[in-house]
Amino acid sequence: MKKIDVSILGCTGTVGQRLIEMVYNHPWFNIVSIAASERSASKKYKEAAVNWHLPMDIPEEIRDMTVVNTDPRETGARLVFSALPSDIAKEVEKNFAEVGCVVASNASAYRMEKDVPLVIPEVNPDHLQLIEVQRENRGWDGYIVTDPNCTTIGLAMVLKPIYDRFGLDTVYVSTMQAISGAGLPGVPGLLITDNIIPYIKDEEKKVMTENLKILGKIKDGEVKFADFKIAVSCNRVPVIDGHTETVFIKTKEPVDVEEAKKVLSEFEGEPQRLNLPSAPKKPVIVRNEEDRPQPRLDRMAGTVPGMSVTVGRVRQGFDENHLLLTLISHNTIRGAAGAVVLNAELLYAKKLL
Amino acid sequence: MKKIDVSILGCTGTVGQRLIEMVYNHPWFNIVSIAASERSASKKYKEAAVNWHLPMDIPEEIRDMTVVNTDPRETGARLVFSALPSDIAKEVEKNFAEVGCVVASNASAYRMEKDVPLVIPEVNPDHLQLIEVQRENRGWDGYIVTDPNCTTIGLAMVLKPIYDRFGLDTVYVSTMQAISGAGLPGVPGLLITDNIIPYIKDEEKKVMTENLKILGKIKDGEVKFADFKIAVSCNRVPVIDGHTETVFIKTKEPVDVEEAKKVLSEFEGEPQRLNLPSAPKKPVIVRNEEDRPQPRLDRMAGTVPGMSVTVGRVRQGFDENHLLLTLISHNTIRGAAGAVVLNAELLYAKKLL
């Protein structure tokens, strides 16, 4: 097949680097341009990406590619992957959508807009219906599709099968989030070594509202939010990649632990049915060892490395309506770059590109 | 005053080392012997404590002290501080209590026994009434007083004023526990670097049951357990000292955040009233910065370093009966060695020695 041209916006940060790693050899997509802020623009990528942090070297073809401005006239491609900071994304992504581009965005700027789909392909692909609403509302030739916050994604993928099978009353989540989630330069080494920072700006609100939107149902052209209650406490820990979340779930129906493991383990969605290139065979992997999941051992889980969420310590709480578990997902792969790519693959497979 | 002779059992581990650090210059107590397992016995302490891990050097007088066996005929003192492993403590502590020794123990062996006080001096000093029951039941000349697990202590100190003021319905706790809590050699560096281990053997059960006992009331010579529900998820993180706990509290009465901070901040107990040497002026310190407490900055909090619990991020959850907060306490000081010492100080001040 002829590959589809794509441009990467925000190419120098941690998510931008992962996007390059994931798209560089992609069977469907072809990187035609990479864009970043003025500070990086017109530099060669190898000079702009001074903080390249991945074990894989910068791909040869990308090394000497010149970074352009985040301007549709410079990027060329109709499909753009955005890993822009949220404040910049607000304006820039609109600029692209206006002129007909399809923006698969990891930025938070548009996630909670009523007419913008916030999609995890395994969880709520039907929310793509909002694309038409969005184009009509805004008069855009193109459109924006967003994926959730890195912490939301792992959680929503685990809550979805539980919600469908047992109902959700309340969810309490305490996170232990990796340093890479803070981007670059991100958290100073001096402040995170031998330490925990029990606060991540705006994060808890994102995790709460995004989960309710994603698990909501489309009705009359908008999302009716899910109605369970949720409390979140976010912490930064000295781990490089992989967000760990301990989850206390109060279900509506009594829950059997083995049944819960079964619905988690068997959970799959359109990406698996459509056999999308970045879809792992199992979106959720359930482990039975008492001391798993662990970020260093499980963050790269999945037949597509880093695209599966790993769940462990599935157990009952103090009554039969309480299910406790721990989950880990790779924050810059499934939680960011991979989410962008999988969304784009879904758009393509559903002929929405 | 003439100091009281004390022997330290289990002197080479992380808690034993902290006991030496805290008792060595104590105004009331005088270390007359240090005891450990056969492997260490008859060695000089400096040779037995190969893994000494504290910045302070081994005190000069202790360096060349010969480690004896954990046998009352070798230890000499009537008062003994036990930092023994639980399986060994079961037998050894009994041996000491039988022959008339007072055992202030940090081991878990006797904590949940009906006639053994499990005491945090600020929280439930009245539980010392069980001493008489214990002596009668068992026919011992001495007795055993225990302090809780390192994770329990910080939590119970924070729950106590909330419980008294607002009532407790349910408590959900996710912990991030320091490496020193696993003792020595403890967790291999290879397994904890850039990682989290989401499981600590037996820990969750301890935290649940111990909190209910400590916050229970003495009635008819035994403890009537507190009746709130509790779910706990314990994690080991790459932090040297200081356990962090995120706590979701469902109260019985509606809770006002400022009022909650006030009762926490004003909480105090007998150690403060009796002006015990190891009692911090404020058992609970409330911080208002959005990113505190942090283990590296707050673990040594308190006018007696490491003896105060620090609470932060006190906020409301999704309804007025939900209070969320994060707490940190030093696991080997307030959570272990300091707990032993403070219990002994309380016994002395109450003329129970």
Place this chain on the structure above:
Amino acid sequence: MKKIDVSILGCTGTVGQRLIEMVYNHPWFNIVSIAASERSASKKYKEAAVNWHLPMDIPEEIRDMTVVNTDPRETGARLVFSALPSDIAKEVEKNFAEVGCVVASNASAYRMEKDVPLVIPEVNPDHLQLIEVQRENRGWDGYIVTDPNCTTIGLAMVLKPIYDRFGLDTVYVSTMQAISGAGLPGVPGLLITDNIIPYIKDEEKKVMTENLKILGKIKDGEVKFADFKIAVSCNRVPVIDGHTETVFIKTKEPVDVEEAKKVLSEFEGEPQRLNLPSAPKKPVIVRNEEDRPQPRLDRMAGTVPGMSVTVGRVRQGFDENHLLLTLISHNTIRGAAGAVVLNAELLYAKKLL
């Protein structure tokens, strides 16, 4: 081709785990048995390898394989890969060689024996001549071939081309060695977090003597040691994998930095010429960025991941006879498991199996 049966001795440690990872899918070798100490023997591997530390799961076929004793009657294969502790290896490896086995060993027990080859295939494949001497001397049907210490290997591979081109007068080496080099349980997390341990038992002597043997020449059936002087200082650092070494080299001939980079970069040996499966295309990779090599970015370098040594910061010292550089090699791959496998591949290719 029909694969050659191999048994892995010492299968549960960090090197044993890497051996399983590297041999499991090997094109030439087939694991028929895995052996370990009595403590593990007769357990299934998944139960014996409680501290499995690699992101890759234990291969399915190995998971349920029963661990046998380190006894030739139980292991079956003629070719054995030994990752045994040195004290045990002394006796066990002899037992295997006596009954006709070929032992490719990573243990230090026999490395410095006069009639035992200590081989890095790119550096001194001719030392395999000692096999015949060994068999005659000892009357063994089989024989032992050893590979060097993990710190020696990276260093010797870098010194070799410098030695050949410029001569070596003196070498000063300061190492920063990864935690995985200490095995399991190895260094306690409590002692290595936020710390450096400036001492590794017996390590400095090994690095000094092994380098002189490896870079020595065979003459009259024995190794005439290289005659340069060497001083080594070994440190353990909080890095998971990858030994870093800063090297100050006083050469005999004046050295030109660009010429030095060239001989390093172009260095290759028999494994490359024979196209051995575990041979990286370039044994030594020279990087020109001012802040490379870094263990997290460079430890997996090479077309066979982890089998290349990366050199950077190649520069002149205070005179033209001083060359300074920093090198990194993966201590459990190129420095241990990969060294065993590459030696075995060389033996096979040279028809010595």
Place this chain on the structure above:
Amino acid sequence: MKKIDVSILGCTGTVGQRLIEMVYNHPWFNIVSIAASERSASKKYKEAAVNWHLPMDIPEEIRDMTVVNTDPRETGARLVFSALPSDIAKEVEKNFAEVGCVVASNASAYRMEKDVPLVIPEVNPDHLQLIEVQRENRGWDGYIVTDPNCTTIGLAMVLKPIYDRFGLDTVYVSTMQAISGAGLPGVPGLLITDNIIPYIKDEEKKVMTENLKILGKIKDGEVKFADFKIAVSCNRVPVIDGHTETVFIKTKEPVDVEEAKKVLSEFEGEPQRLNLPSAPKKPVIVRNEEDRPQPRLDRMAGTVPGMSVTVGRVRQGFDENHLLLTLISHNTIRGAAGAVVLNAELLYAKKLL
């Protein structure tokens, strides 16, 4: 005594924070103003020092002090302690000296100027003679006294007694430097966790040239540099505080290890003779344990915590002219803030203020 007013320039960085910690309760000095760049000026200190990283809280009196500009008209005090970045220090420190201030500086801007003393009070207090030369040369009412780079200080304090007793031919140094040495925000946590960065900009040159100046002799109003050769390789490691240096010393005279330990251990200088408040009883502490010094255990060494350098692993190299050792000094105390304060104490004691 009436305390001497002092102003702290560059009060928000890691060294500025340490200066506040050390001067806040100083018996001789009184902080009358704190100054920083425009970004911080006119904020209260507690708002400007967002990255306060010390376990001790910001002192109460300093918390609400308003940060002023680095302008002598705003700072008030004649004595100023400078922890400014070097590029800013060049201009600012001159401004202060011109108007009569005495600048005790930790910046590198003036260290290598011919007429500026670069002083470690125990090593080369006689270099203060340059003050007069400086004032004459430059026509300043005040003057600048500098202290060396954090890595230089520990090294020079250890080389000094060796130099005096055995002579120095060549010194090879490989460092493992703490994160706090890079300031704030400094090295990103994402880049230093599980990693080493084998390069610190400009550092190696500083260590080389500064040591030669400090160990040089004053002659005819200028410093005749020491004439030994030196090669340095600097590395950043994931350690919070405390620079570790492995040192290979080729002496002029044959060196006896016990004699070397003795001269190191007995080394002292004017600060000890003058009993300066920040002078540790022993500037150099020699440890005999095979695995010391370690940054976490030894960085706070000394009767004034963090002001002693700890040396260990003192041993002979491959001949009697080679002495090997490892040293640790606290980079922000003895290596920066404490160096400023000790220099100021020396100036006062010598009536140069």
